[in-house]
Amino acid sequence: MRRAILTAVALLLVVPGIGSAQDKAAKISSAMSAGPESVSKHAKVMDWDNTVLREGNNGFTCFPDRPDTPGNDPMCLDEAWLNWAHAWMTETEPSYDQVGIGYMLAGGTPSSNTDPYAEGPTPDNEWISEGGPHLMMLVPDPSTLSDMPTDPSNGGPWVMWRDTPYVHIMIPTPGHGM
Numbered sequence: 031m032r033r034a035i036l037t038a039v040a041l042l043l044v045v046p047g048i049g050s051a052q053d054k055a056a057k058i059s060s061a062m063s064a065g066p067e068s069v070s071k072h073a074k075v076m077d078w079d080n081t082v083l084r085e086g087n088n089g090f091t092c093f094p095d096r097p098d099t100p101g102n103d104p105m106c107l108d109e110a111w112l113n114w115a116h117a118w119m120t121e122t123e124p125s126y127d128q129v130g131i132g133y134m135l136a137g138g139t140p141s142s143n144t145d146p147y148a149e150g151p152t153p154d155n156e157w158i159s160e161g162g163p164h165l166m167m168l169v170p171d172p173s174t175l176s177d178m179p180t181d182p183s184n185g186g187p188w189v190m191w192r193d194t195p196y197v198h199i200m201i202p203t204p205g206h207g208m
């Protein structure tokens with residue numbers, strides 16, 4: 031009996047630790063799946079609550095799939111994209127001044143092509159229901175993007191969220207349904 035109690039206590043102490051270690055490993059591998067191995071191998075890995083899951087040294091930060099959004103949407107972002115993401119999440123102006131590269135090679139989440147904060151389709155928000163694998167690019171001067179297509183189904187890169195502070199180039203990669 032005493033042994034059973036000791037075992038139960040030991041399990042109580044140990045199991046949460048195992049659970050979170052597994053959870054952490056799963057989050058790291060989810061985050062790493064967003065980029066090419068050469069990038070994700072040395073990238074910092076961070077959870078959505080800003081917990082650092084692993085340190086890195088190549089200027090990229092990878093995040094796991096966001097459990098609160100549909101689709102598998104982990105991402106690896108460089109400094110310019112981190113600046114952009116922070117601005118988007120806080121609805122402020124981004125201040126990056128260099129070209130940015132973001133990898134979402136494992137897929138994305140459904141979103142509007144025109145409204146950065148849309149949560150579902152409307153008749154005029156160009157809803158993209160299948161967020162497939164893609165690269166994302168930022169340029170320091172978005173006015174240089176004025177001649178690029180904005181149609182997500184044109185078969186190549188397109189400009190998303192034009193005329194907003196969060197304008198960027200979407201580049202479909204293999205497996206993208208568009």
Ligand SMILES: [Cu+2]
Binds near residue numbers: 134138166
């Ligand atoms: Cu993306």
